[in-house]
Amino acid sequence: MTTREQSLRVAVRELCAEWDYEPRCDAWGGSADPEFSRELGRRGLLALTWPKDLGGAAESNLSRLAVTEELLRAGAPVSYHWAGERQIGPTLIRHGNRELQDEFCSRLARAEISFALGMSEPDAGSDLASVRTTATRTDEGWVIHGRKVWTSGAHFADYLYVLARTSKGEDRHAGLSEFVVDTAAPGVHVQPIIGMDGGHHFNEVVFDEVRVPDRWLIGTEGHGWQQVISQLAFERGGPERFLSMYPLLGAVLDADVLDDTDRAALRVLTAQLTVLRSLSRDIATALDAGHSPVTQAATSKYLGNRLELAMLDFVRPLLSRCDGRVRALFDAAVIASPKSGLRGGAAPVMLSIVTKEMQ
Amino acid sequence: MSTTILTDEAAQLAATVADVVATWQLPAAGRLVPDAEHFHDQWKVAEELGWTTILDDVDCTSFEGLAQAVELITAAAAVTRALAHAGAALPVRQTLVARALASQPIATGSIVVSAHSFGVWDPIASAFVGADGTTQSRAAQGPVDRDVAARPVHRADHPEDLGDQPDGVLGQFLLVEEIAGAAHGAIEQARAYVSSRVQFGRPLIKLPAVAQELGRLTIAQLQLDEAIAEFARRLHTGSPDRIRFAALAARALACDVASDVAAHTHQLHGALGLTADATLRHHTLLLWADRDEGLHHRSWGVQRLPTCEVDLWSLSQPEPAHPL
Ligand SMILES: Cc1cc2nc3c(=O)[nH]c(=O)nc-3n(C[C@H](O)[C@H](O)[C@H](O)COP(=O)(O)OP(=O)(O)OC[C@H]3O[C@@H](n4cnc5c(N)ncnc54)[C@H](O)[C@@H]3O)c2cc1C
Numbered sequence: 001m002t003t004r005e006q007s008l009r010v011a012v013r014e015l016c017a018e019w020d021y022e023p024r025c026d027a028w029g030g031s032a033d034p035e036f037s038r039e040l041g042r043r044g045l046l047a048l049t050w051p052k053d054l055g056g057a058a059e060s061n062l063s064r065l066a067v068t069e070e071l072l073r074a075g076a077p078v079s080y081h082w083a084g085e086r087q088i089g090p091t092l093i094r095h096g097n098r099e100l101q102d103e104f105c106s107r108l109a110r111a112e113i114s115f116a117l118g119m120s121e122p123d124a125g126s127d128l129a130s131v132r133t134t135a136t137r138t139d140e141g142w143v144i145h146g147r148k149v150w151t152s153g154a155h156f157a158d159y160l161y162v163l164a165r166t167s168k169g170e171d172r173h174a175g176l177s178e179f180v181v182d183t184a185a186p187g188v189h190v191q192p193i194i195g196m197d198g199g200h201h202f203n204e205v206v207f208d209e210v211r212v213p214d215r216w217l218i219g220t221e222g223h224g225w226q227q228v229i230s231q232l233a234f235e236r237g238g239p240e241r242f243l244s245m246y247p248l249l250g251a252v253l254d255a256d257v258l259d260d261t262d263r264a265a266l267r268v269l270t271a272q273l274t275v276l277r278s279l280s281r282d283i284a285t286a287l288d289a290g291h292s293p294v295t296q297a298a299t300s301k302y303l304g305n306r307l308e309l310a311m312l313d314f315v316r317p318l319l320s321r322c323d324g325r326v327r328a329l330f331d332a333a334v335i336a337s338p339k340s341g342l343r344g345g346a347a348p349v350m351l352s353i354v355t356k357e358m359q
Numbered sequence: 360m361s362t363t364i365l366t367d368e369a370a371q372l373a374a375t376v377a378d379v380v381a382t383w384q385l386p387a388a389g390r391l392v393p394d395a396e397h398f399h400d401q402w403k404v405a406e407e408l409g410w411t412t413i414l415d416d417v418d419c420t421s422f423e424g425l426a427q428a429v430e431l432i433t434a435a436a437a438v439t440r441a442l443a444h445a446g447a448a449l450p451v452r453q454t455l456v457a458r459a460l461a462s463q464p465i466a467t468g469s470i471v472v473s474a475h476s477f478g479v480w481d482p483i484a485s486a487f488v489g490a491d492g493t494t495q496s497r498a499a500q501g502p503v504d505r506d507v508a509a510r511p512v513h514r515a516d517h518p519e520d521l522g523d524q525p526d527g528v529l530g531q532f533l534l535v536e537e538i539a540g541a542a543h544g545a546i547e548q549a550r551a552y553v554s555s556r557v558q559f560g561r562p563l564i565k566l567p568a569v570a571q572e573l574g575r576l577t578i579a580q581l582q583l584d585e586a587i588a589e590f591a592r593r594l595h596t597g598s599p600d601r602i603r604f605a606a607l608a609a610r611a612l613a614c615d616v617a618s619d620v621a622a623h624t625h626q627l628h629g630a631l632g633l634t635a636d637a638t639l640r641h642h643t644l645l646l647w648a649d650r651d652e653g654l655h656h657r658s659w660g661v662q663r664l665p666t667c668e669v670d671l672w673s674l675s676q677p678e679p680a681h682p683l
Contacts, residue, residue: 001679073672250668263661268615270664270675271608275585278677282585299578348571355574358550359564 004059005066011043012070023075023251025329026244026336029201029343032156033077037111040071040078046085047109050093054101055109061284069239069277075247079153084108084115087234088161091178095219095227103215104159104180116157118148118181118205119228126349128163129172129225133207135164135179141214142166144181144207152343154190154203157183162207163228166221176224180216181207197335230292236344237283237297242276242304244340245311248329252314257321262314269314272307276300295357302350305341312337366430369437376441379404385446388635392448392509393483402449406467410438410451414459419526420492422599429595432529436536436591443540446641448508450480452533460526462492474521475530477653479506481513490524508648517653522610522660523603531606532590538613538649539583542620545642546576549624549632552639556629563627572627576620583609583616592678600663604674607660617650 001009019039024030040046048064050056057063071078089108092101107113124131133146144164154160160181167175183190187210193202219227249269252258258266279300286293312333319327341347386395393399405411413435418424425432439452450470457471465471465486471494472484481487482500489495506512521527550573553563563569590605597605621643625632632639665671 001676005679250671253665253668253671256666258666260658260661263664264658266664267607267611267660270604270671271586271611272582273671274589274605274608274675274677275582275612277675278585278589281677281679299581302578303582351571351574351578352567354578355570358574358577359570 001066002062004063008045008048008063008066009070011045012067012074012076015039015043015045016071016074016076019076021077023247023329024077025075025246025248025333026339027075027247028072028078028082028240028244029152029336029339030077030079031199032080032114032153034080034111034114034156036077037081037114040067040081041110041112046081046111047089047105050089050105050109054089054093055106056089061287062281065239065280065284069243069280072239072243073246073250080114080156081108081111082240083117083153083161084113085111086238087117087231088115090234091161091218091227091231094230095178095223097215099215100180100218113158114153114156115159115161116151116154116183116203116205118151118154118160118162120150121147122149126346128228129176131163131165131176133162133164135162135166135177135212137166138211140211142179142212142217144179144210144212146207148205148207149193149202150343151190151203151205152201154183154205155192155200159183160188160205161218163224166224173225175222176228177221178218178224178227179212180218181210181212185210185212187211197332229294232345233283233287233292233294233297235297236301236350237280237287237293239277239280241301241340241344242273242280242307244336245308245333248315248326248333249311251326251329252318252322255318255322255326257318262318265314269307269310272303272310276303276307279303295354298345298350298353301344302347302354305347305350308340309337366433368430369433372434373437373441375408376410376438377445379408380442380445380447383445383447385638385641386448386509388640390509391503391505391511393511401447402470403468405449405451411454412458412467413438414455414529415464417459417529419456419459419529420524422525422528422602425525425529425594425602426596429591432532432594433591436533439533440536440540440543443537443642443645444544446541446544446638446645448510448641448645450476450484450510452537453480453484456526456530456533457486457488459529460490460492461488461494463494465494473526473530474517475527475653477517478513478515479510479648479652482511490526506648507651508644510648520662521653522606523663528594528602528606531610532587532594534649534652535583535587535590535609535613538617538646539580539587541642541645541649542580542583542616545620545624545639545646546573546580548639548642549573549576549627552628552631569627572623576623579616579619583612586612589677595678597678601674601678603663604665607663610660614650614654617646621646621650 047056048059135142162179166177187208189206191204192200417428453476454471457473469485471486473488482503503511586609590609593602593605
C-alpha cells in the first residue's frame with residue numbers, strides 16, 4: 001500500500017469514528033445521509049480520480065479504492081453520493097462534453113447533488129438493450145417519454161441518468177443514447193416501490209413528455225450502448241459487490257464467539273475475501289491504465305455475490321452466541337441478501353459474460 | 360486479471376516443459392506411477408534439463424531467503440505447474456523443496472524428499488532431508504502404499520505446524536501451483552470434449568447449461584490463480600504473518616477448486632472420461648491426491664486465521680508490489 005493510500009484510509013477511519021451513525025450492512029444501498037457525503041467531499045475523499053478542474057484530485061483508482069473499501073468496511077451511510085461519484089462523474093468525464101462536465105462534476109464532487117440510475121424498465125431487465133423509453137429530438141432539445149423501474153434513490157436524487165432510444169432500427173444496440181434529466185422537471189413522476197422489508201428504496205419513474213436541453217445528451221447520439229458498457233465496469237467492478245455484508249463478519253469476529261470448528265470454516269471465507277480484494281486492486285489498476293475491464297468486473301461481481309451469501313451461512317450458527325446488535329445486523333443482511341445477485345446485473349448474467357469470453 | 364506472475368524466463372521454461380512432456384507416454388491406468396515403462400527415462404530428462412535443481416542455492420530457512428529468491432521460486436513454480444498441466448506426476452516438486460532444504464549438496468539424479476512431501480514418493484526416494492538440513496540416504500522401503508494418483512506413499516503423521524516454517528511455505532507454494540496446473544489442464548480437456556462432442560444435433564458447448572458450467576469452472580480457476588498471485592507477491596515483500604496467511608488462503612481455495620474441478624470436469628466429459636484411454640484422469644487423480652496431501656487434521660491452519668476484525672482487514676489487504 002502506498003503512503004497516500006494509507007493516509008486516505010486513516011482519513012476515512014477518522015471521519016467514521018467522529019460521525020454519529022449505526023454501522024450497517026448494504027449501507028451503499030441504504031438510506032441517505034447527505035451531510036456525511038458532503039463531509040467526505042469537504043475532506044477531499046470524493047471524486048479522487050477526476051481532473052482537478054472538475055473538482056477532483058487527479059489521483060488513481062487505487063486511491064479511490066482505499067476510500068471506498070474503508071467506507072464499506074465501516075458500514076458508513078454513503079448512498080447519497082454513491083452512484084454519482086462511482087459512475088456518473090466518470091461517464092461524464094469520459095464521454096460528456098466540457099459544458100456538461102462543468103455543469104455537474106464539481107457539484108457531484110462536493111456531493112451537493114445526487115444522481116439515480118434510470119436504466120432498467122418493465123421490459124428491460126437483464127436484457128438492457130431492449131429499453132423502450134424514447135428520446136425524440138425537437139428544435140430546443142429532446143423530449144423523453146417512457147418508464148423506468150427499480151430506480152434506487154430517485155426519491156432523493158436531484159437528477160437522473162437515463163438510457164433511452166433515439167432511433168429504431170434492425171440493430172437493437174444502435175440507436176440508444178444517454179441523458180441527464182432533472183427529477184424536478186415537469187412530466188417526471190417518481191413513485192415509490194416499497195421493498196419486502198417495508199422500506200422505500202426503489203422507485204418507478206414515469207417520463208411524460210419530459211423536455212431535456214440538448215446539452216444534457218451525454219456523449220454521442222446513438223452511442224449509448226458502447227458508453228453504457230464501459231460504465232458497467234465502474235458499476236460492477238468495485239468492492240461494494242463483496243463488502244456489503246462485511247460489517248456483519250467483522251462484528252462476529254470481534255464478538256469472540258468462534259470455536260475451532262467455526263474457525264476452520266473461516267478458512268475458505270477469508271481466502272475468498274482476500275482474492276476479491278486482490279481482484280479489485282487489479283480492476284482499479286486496469287481502470288488507471290485506461291482499460292474497461294468488463295469481464296474482470298463481471299467475475300468479481302459473480303464471486304462477490306457468492307461470498308456474501310457464504311458469509312451469512314457462516315454467521316448463522318453463531319448467532320445464539322452473539323448479542324442483539326449482531327443479530328440485528330444479521331437480520332438486515334438476510335433481507336438484503338437477494339439484492340447482490342440482481343442489482344448491477346444478475347449473477348447468472350455475469351457468468352454468461354465470462355462464458356461468452358471463453359467460448 | 361493477475362493470474363500467475365511469470366517472468367519471461369519462467370514462461371519460456373513452462374513452454375519448454377510443455378513441449379517436452381507433450382511427447383511423453385503417461386502411465387497406464389491402475390499402475391503405480393514409478394512402475395511405468397518410461398518413468399525412469401522421464402525422470403532423467405527432468406534432471407538433465409535442470410528442472411529439479413532450480414532451488415539448490417535458495418535459502419529456504421528464512422523468509423528473507425525466500426524473498427531474495429523469488430525469480431528462482433517463480434521458475435520452479437512454472438515447471439511444477441506445467442508438469443501438472445500436462446498431467447505428468449513426477450517427484451519434481453518434492454525434490455525441489457528437499458534440495459533447497461539440504462545444507463549439503465546432493466548428487467543429481469536422486470529422488471529426494473522431506474517432511475514437506477507428506478510421505479508421497481518416500482518409498483522410492485534415495486534420500487530424505489530433515490528439518491535441520493541434514494540428508495540421510497534411504498534404502499528402498501518395504502511394501503509400497505499408493506495415493507489416489509498412484510504415487511508411492513509412506514503414510515505417517517506429520518507435525519501440524521509444518522506449513523508455518525519458510526520451507527513449509529515454499530512446499531505449499533509449489534503444491535498450490537501443481538493444483539492450479541492440473542485444474543487448468545482438466546478444464547481444457549473438458550472444454551475440448553464438449554466443443555467436439557455432438558449431441559442434439561450440435562456441439563454440447565452450444566447448450567447454455569454446458570457452457571455455463573464451463574464458465575463457472577473457469578471462474579473457480581481464476582480465483583485460485585488470483586490467490587496464488589497474491590501468495591507470490593507476499594513471498595517477495597510480505598511479513599511472515601501475511602505470507603503464512605496467504606499460504607493458508609491459497610491452500611484452502613486450492614482444496615475447494617480441486618474437488619470442484621475434478622468432479623465437474625468428469626461430469627462434462629461423460630462416460631468417456633472414466634476410461635483408461637482418456638487423459639482427463641491424469642489431471643483429476645492428481646487433483647484429488649494433492650487436495651488431501653498433508654491435511655490430516657480437521658483444524659489445519661486455524662492458528663493462522665485472524666481472530667478479530669482488525670486482523671482480518673489487514674491480512675486480507677493485498678500486497679501492493681507487483682515485483683515481477
Ligand atoms: C437492490 C436493487 C437495486 C437496483 N437499482 C437499480 C437502479 O438504480 N437502476 C436501474 O436501472 N436498475 C436497478 N436495479 C435493477 C437491476 O439492474 C435488475 O434487477 C437486473 O438487471 C435484473 O433484471 P430483472 O430484475 O428484470 O431480472 P430478469 O431480467 O427478469 O431476470 C430474472 C432472472 O433470470 C435469469 N436470467 C436472465 N437472463 C439470463 C441470462 N442471460 N443468462 C442466465 N440467466 C439469466 C437470472 O437468474 C435473473 O435473475 C436494481 C435491482 C436491485 C435488486
